[in-house]
Amino acid sequence: MQDNSTGNLSSGSLHIPPRPEVVTALMEEKAKAEPNFRRIARLITSDVGLSAAMIKAVNSPAFGMEPKLASVPLALQTLGPQQVARIATELVTRNLSGGKTASLERFWDSAEKSALLCARIAAKLHGISSDEAYSYGLFHDCGIPLLMKHFPRYKDVLIAANSSVGQSFTACEEAGVGTHHAVVGYFLTRSWNLPDVLCQATLRHHELDVFEVEQGNHMLDFIGIGHLAEHAHHLSARNGEDVEWNKYEHAVLEHFGLSDEDYQDIVEGT
Numbered sequence: 140m141q142d143n144s145t146g147n148l149s150s151g152s153l154h155i156p157p158r159p160e161v162v163t164a165l166m167e168e169k170a171k172a173e174p175n176f177r178r179i180a181r182l183i184t185s186d187v188g189l190s191a192a193m194i195k196a197v198n199s200p201a202f203g204m205e206p207k208l209a210s211v212p213l214a215l216q217t218l219g220p221q222q223v224a225r226i227a228t229e230l231v232t233r234n235l236s237g238g239k240t241a242s243l244e245r246f247w248d249s250a251e252k253s254a255l256l257c258a259r260i261a262a263k264l265h266g267i268s269s270d271e272a273y274s275y276g277l278f279h280d281c282g283i284p285l286l287m288k289h290f291p292r293y294k295d296v297l298i299a300a301n302s303s304v305g306q307s308f309t310a311c312e313e314a315g316v317g318t319h320h321a322v323v324g325y326f327l328t329r330s331w332n333l334p335d336v337l338c339q340a341t342l343r344h345h346e347l348d349v350f351e352v353e354q355g356n357h358m359l360d361f362i363g364i365g366h367l368a369e370h371a372h373h374l375s376a377r378n379g380e381d382v383e384w385n386k387y388e389h390a391v392l393e394h395f396g397l398s399d400e401d402y403q404d405i406v407e408g409t
Contacts, residue, residue: 161186162231162331165224169270174220180212183227192230193223201255221270229254229277246283249372253277256368257361263405264395267360271337275361276368278333279341282323290316304382309345321345337361350390363391371406 161182168174168182184190190211197214198207208214215223229251257276261267286293296315300308312319325342340361343349353359370384392402 161189162228165227169221169224174224176212176215176220179220179224180215183211183223189227189230193227196226196230197223201251225270225273225277228274246280246287250277250280252372253280253365253368256371257364260364260367260371260405264360264364267364271334272361272364274333275337275340275365278328278337279324279344279361279365280320281327281341282320282325285323285327286312286316286318286320292316302382304385307345307347307386308383319345340365347386350387350394359394363387363394366391367402367405374406 164182165179168179183193193211193214194208197218198204202218204217208217211223218226254273254276258269258273261269261272283297290296293316296312299315300311303311309319309321321342321344325338328338328341336358340358343353343358344362344365349362350359366384366387370381370388373381373384391397392399397405
């Protein structure tokens with residue numbers, strides 16, 4: 140079994156950004172039975188940069204808004220507080236992790252698509268929160284941009300890990316830089332007080348035998364949805380063989396009780 144400890148990295152050896160106050164407040168509102176629309180709008184609009192980024196995000200082709208939305212309150216009325224709060228959280232997280240620089244553009248594009256796909260897949264399965272699935276899709280690889288900033292050669296390590304057939308993704312990272320993105324992501328999600336199930340799923344999503352040793356654990360729902368989403372994204376990008384999916388396909392389909400036909404319906408429907 141792969142070691143799921145936090146290895147030789149501690150929260151003091153790599154800068155883990157704290158959760159900003161705006162995200163804390165947004166998450167508090169999301170958790171309420173009746174979120175306060177005015178407070179959410181005030182939190183977002185109090186930051187000019189975040190407000191502008193929010194309008195740009197909700198008017199992107201991903202949401203297909205016609206006519207275009209001109210304000211944060213309009214976005215709240217149209218999309219609802221849950222979705223607006225999670226978009227704002229994503230935007231703040233991106234900024235903390237280095238922004239959408241040229242070197243991280245592919246990562247952020249994939250993270251956005253993975254989060255949306257996770258939410259859509261969760262909606263087709265029973266007993267899994269689409270909002271939590273979205274958060275998992277967004278955060279489970281959030282250690283990557285932090286490691287890219289910390290280790291100049293990390294990009295080469297990622298390339299090698301993505302093509303490795305004989306060992307886990309995180310084992311390749313360990314060999315290259317002495318730690319891996321899953322443990323860094325765990326520190327980040329834990330420091331932001333995300334639900335423990337999402338923190339654990341972030342830490343363990345590259346363990347080759349996690350579906351064998353943790354049967355019946357709700358954590359596996361998020362790990363499985365993440366693998367389904369990333370494979371769907373891989374197929375849409377037509378990037379050749381999906382090495383990671385080959386490692387987990389059987390376990391994921393068995394966990395959800397999906398036939399090949401069920402699986403195809405889910406992937407094609409996302």
